[in-house]
Amino acid sequence: DQQVKQNSPSLSVQEGRISILNCDYTNSMFDYFLWYKKYPAEGPTFLISISSIKDKNEDGRFTVFLNKSAKHLSLHIVPSQPGDSAVYFCAASAKRYFSGNTPLVFGKGTRLSVIA
């Protein structure tokens, strides 16, 4: 069963507008969430993360919002640029008190296209 879900396979946005990518999770033990950006035939690159003790984290044009009660997080990109066109992955990990955090669990990704 998928623990991290990205229900929108693709998203198209005009340059300069806001891009909102969504992610839902089912495991209530997840306490750390990340967003990665990936180009074809390359490894993912880390964008931004958020701990479960926060509900918002901002880094330049990227903001991640976390709603723990809804088990939902979103990535906002403002303003969107053509270079933002890529696949975005949501990931999460859970704390395990005796054996370290779990490895990252990834969603299936959302392909963002920013149109000039």
Added chain:
Amino acid sequence: DGGITQSPKYLFRKEGQNVTLSCEQNLNHDAMYWYRQDPGQGLRLIYYSQIVNDFQKGDIAEGYSVSREKKESFPLTVTSAQKNPTAFYLCASSIDGRVNTEAFFGQGTRLTVV
């Protein structure tokens, strides 16, 4: 420059052959991971290692084997028991598998069975 190096970038294997994918990091990270990406499937965890000489199975470990004899190296062997080995393989590392931190990825190896 510090980073994770995966080699080769492209690899072709005949059915029935074992093949080993290399992953080396010079970031002094304790934890290393192998993921597999298939179209529309996201990244799925094969194996991970939180410390030298120790490793754990991930969600799809069947048909794969790993070793962690050195901190900087975490090679993945795709055995003939793996039914669908054609995929994009990604190696990652993180500073410490016990704390919340991001993982850094290599550039990947595309394995094709011919």
